[in-house]
Amino acid sequence: MGVVDAEQPAVEPHDRIAVSVKDVSMVFGNVHAVKSASFDLPKGRFLTILGPSGSGKTTLLRMIAGFDRPTGGEIFINGQPVSAVPPHGRAIGMVFQKLALFPHMTAAENVAFPLKMRRHDARRILEKVERYLDLVRLGGYGNRRINELSGGQQQRVAIARALVFEPDLLLLDEPLAALDRKLREEMQLEFRRIQKELGVTTINVTHDQREALVVSDEIIVMNGGSIQQKARPVDAYRAPSNAFVANFIGVTNFVEGRVVELAGSRATIEANGLHLAGLAADATLAGGKPCAGAVRAEQIRVAPKDGHLDGLETVVDGLVVDCIFEGERVVYEIRVPQLGDVLMRVFDHDPESHLQFGPGDAVRLGWNARDMHVFAK
Amino acid sequence: MTGSRSKSVVLWTFVIAALLMLSAPTVVVLGASFTAGNIITFPPDGLSLKWYGAIAQASDLRQAFVRSLIVATICTVVAIPVGTLAGIALAKYRVRFARSIQIYLLLPFTIPLIGSGIGLMLVFGNAGVLGKLWPVGIACCVINLPFMIWAVTASASNLSPDLELAAANCGAPPLQRFLYITLPAVLPGVITGSLLMFILALNEFLVSLLLVDARSVTLPVQIYNSIRSIITPDLAAISVVFIACAAFVIALLDRLVGLDIFLKSK
Ligand SMILES: Nc1ncnc2c1ncn2[C@@H]1O[C@H](COP(=O)(O)OP(=O)(O)O)[C@@H](O)[C@H]1O
Ligand SMILES: [Mg+2]
Numbered sequence: 001m002g003v004v005d006a007e008q009p010a011v012e013p014h015d016r017i018a019v020s021v022k023d024v025s026m027v028f029g030n031v032h033a034v035k036s037a038s039f040d041l042p043k044g045r046f047l048t049i050l051g052p053s054g055s056g057k058t059t060l061l062r063m064i065a066g067f068d069r070p071t072g073g074e075i076f077i078n079g080q081p082v083s084a085v086p087p088h089g090r091a092i093g094m095v096f097q098k099l100a101l102f103p104h105m106t107a108a109e110n111v112a113f114p115l116k117m118r119r120h121d122a123r124r125i126l127e128k129v130e131r132y133l134d135l136v137r138l139g140g141y142g143n144r145r146i147n148e149l150s151g152g153q154q155q156r157v158a159i160a161r162a163l164v165f166e167p168d169l170l171l172l173d174e175p176l177a178a179l180d181r182k183l184r185e186e187m188q189l190e191f192r193r194i195q196k197e198l199g200v201t202t203i204n205v206t207h208d209q210r211e212a213l214v215v216s217d218e219i220i221v222m223n224g225g226s227i228q229q230k231a232r233p234v235d236a237y238r239a240p241s242n243a244f245v246a247n248f249i250g251v252t253n254f255v256e257g258r259v260v261e262l263a264g265s266r267a268t269i270e271a272n273g274l275h276l277a278g279l280a281a282d283a284t285l286a287g288g289k290p291c292a293g294a295v296r297a298e299q300i301r302v303a304p305k306d307g308h309l310d311g312l313e314t315v316v317d318g319l320v321v322d323c324i325f326e327g328e329r330v331v332y333e334i335r336v337p338q339l340g341d342v343l344m345r346v347f348d349h350d351p352e353s354h355l356q357f358g359p360g361d362a363v364r365l366g367w368n369a370r371d372m373h374v375f376a377k
Numbered sequence: 378m379t380g381s382r383s384k385s386v387v388l389w390t391f392v393i394a395a396l397l398m399l400s401a402p403t404v405v406v407l408g409a410s411f412t413a414g415n416i417i418t419f420p421p422d423g424l425s426l427k428w429y430g431a432i433a434q435a436s437d438l439r440q441a442f443v444r445s446l447i448v449a450t451i452c453t454v455v456a457i458p459v460g461t462l463a464g465i466a467l468a469k470y471r472v473r474f475a476r477s478i479q480i481y482l483l484l485p486f487t488i489p490l491i492g493s494g495i496g497l498m499l500v501f502g503n504a505g506v507l508g509k510l511w512p513v514g515i516a517c518c519v520i521n522l523p524f525m526i527w528a529v530t531a532s533a534s535n536l537s538p539d540l541e542l543a544a545a546n547c548g549a550p551p552l553q554r555f556l557y558i559t560l561p562a563v564l565p566g567v568i569t570g571s572l573l574m575f576i577l578a579l580n581e582f583l584v585s586l587l588l589v590d591a592r593s594v595t596l597p598v599q600i601y602n603s604i605r606s607i608i609t610p611d612l613a614a615i616s617v618v619f620i621a622c623a624a625f626v627i628a629l630l631d632r633l634v635g636l637d638i639f640l641k642s643k
Contacts, residue, residue, distance in 0.1 A: 067542055087545040100543035104561045113557070117548035161547065 051222035093162030108142030278372035451514025464529025532566030
């Protein structure tokens with residue numbers, strides 16, 4: 001599908017938009033669960049809405065599914081406004097957080113249900129159910145009752161049920177949250193594989209930043225009901241648009257200070273009397289205003305106290321507080337008196353220097369100016 | 378050791394005593410029904426099936442039994458839709474007057490039956506329908522409906538609200554959601570409740586007594602009337618048939634939904 005579109009650039013852009021959310025708000029009493037959210041999602045894409053618990057992700061998804069009506073704004077699916085369309089009139093498949101499989105039906109009956117409701121004929125239903133059970137690798141399990149299936153198998157039934165009627169859109173509301181880590185990571189790749197195989201437009205909701213980075217074409221980061229950033233995973237990670245996003249995705253250290261100089265994309269901040277150069281990452285920065293410099297744990301290098309950190313623009317002294325061995329990397333927690341005793345986390349992926357420093361060691365740490373993103377506070 | 382031993386002895390003594398007390402009437406009636414003599418005694422005076430033969434011949438008993446079955450059927454047929462819908466509504470929605478409804482659900486235990494019986498007698502008397510069978514069925518239904526509602530709410534409150542949303546998402550309009558998802562989920566409760574309603578209506582004595590006349594007596598009333606003249610062993614035999622009916626319904630319940638769900642009903 002994507003290939004065809006790429007070869008025909010003459011197609012109107014709005015024909016390629018599967019979902020368009022325009023200024024959508026949701027107010028419950030005095031809780032503003034979603035605040036004027038807007039985004040467009042092109043057909044065939046995998047979008048993840050990422051945010052902490054209570055940030056309005058489920059509310060947004062429920063409005064798209066048609067379970068709740070927005071208190072403001074409008075949602076368009078394939079260009080049509082859908083506020084007046086009940087959930088059963090929308091061709092949207094959904095995998096619920098608690099799966100919501102029908103307990104009194106077998107796996108195959110669950111998958112057949114959407115087709116039955118759409119009055120497909122019996123032979124076609126049998127064919128399609130079999131095809132979709134195969135797709136989710138549950139061929140031969142059709143006659144099992146739901147409680148005779150494992151957690152991972154139930155997930156797969158739920159996916160098959162959501163996809164069997166070839167919906168315009170697939171919604172996933174944290175269906176993996178309850179699984180153990182290994183199964184969760186396996187299912188993430190499974191979602192990705194199936195989505196690519198069918199090319200179905202997908203909106204996934206999660207609070208797991210790793211999942212968002214792994215499975216998505218695009219990420220929307222939400223906080224307190226507002227969209228913070230919409231970007232490709234790489235960009236959300238490398239160029240977060242504000243301090244919240246920088247903090248929520250990845251492990252980030254913040255140095256608080258105030259802006260002393262702005263020159264193009266370069267910002268110099270003053271923190272605890274020290275001048276540090278960084279990248280101006282926020283359009284609202286202004287000289288003299290309080291700000292925060294964000295540096296990722298993996299962008300910081302550590303050296304012995306008298307060692308050299310050649311080529312790094314910012315170098316400060318620190319004291320190792322803790323050293324955590326995580327297998328593929330070591331995480332140092334280092335106190336930096338020069339920056340007002342801020343505690344910085346640093347990843348060391350270099351196998352040869354593993355466990356080089358212990359608690360109490362004096363070290364030196366440094367980073368590039370372009371790796372410190374400066375945000376307004 | 379000895380402490381827990383003597384405790385279990387005491388416990389078992391109580392259990393056995395309770396079982397004896399509960400089953401004694403049944404055993405006595407059962408024994409008495411097989412007597413070969415002409416008066417009702419226990420232990421029976423010889424063994425025979427002659428009193429069962431006698432009740433098979435006695436058209437008044439047979440007709441009363443059929444009337445009881447009709448009453449129980451009417452009661453159950455009315456209770457199923459009313460109780461099911463009420464039970465689902467109570468479990469699913471935050472109904473107004475929820476407190477008053479809870480009190481209503483306790484009524485069968487608190488209001489003396491004679492009180493509700495007299496009330497119903499006045500109502501049906503005013504309507505001029507006393508002596509017909511259907512008012513007896515309706516009356517049994519009104520009095521015992523809370524049992525039906527309990528059985529259904531017990532099933533329905535286990536039902537996740539996500540299930541109906543999932544069905545909507547699958548393309549099911551409201552009626553289909555109810556028929557294919559909600560109803561099957563509460564079916565064990567409906568079966569439990571309706572069998573219970575059937576037994577209760579079959580056995581109902583006091584209310585029937587107030588609502589029937591000579592042409593519409595139900596079996597319990599018929600038996601009661603007979604006792605007042607002479608007590609013959611045919612009454613024991615019909616009682617056994619009666620008990621067998623109830624036992625059959627309980628066995629059916631166990632087969633269909635299992636007794637544990639019935640005992641768990643709130
Ligand atoms: N039906 C509701 N009534 C009142 N408040 C609600 C309701 N649903 C959600 N909220 C509130 O809206 C906010 C967002 O909730 P939700 O969308 O469930 O967040 P998330 O899925 O991101 O955890 C929360 O503060 C929540 O308490
Ligand atoms: Mg949620």
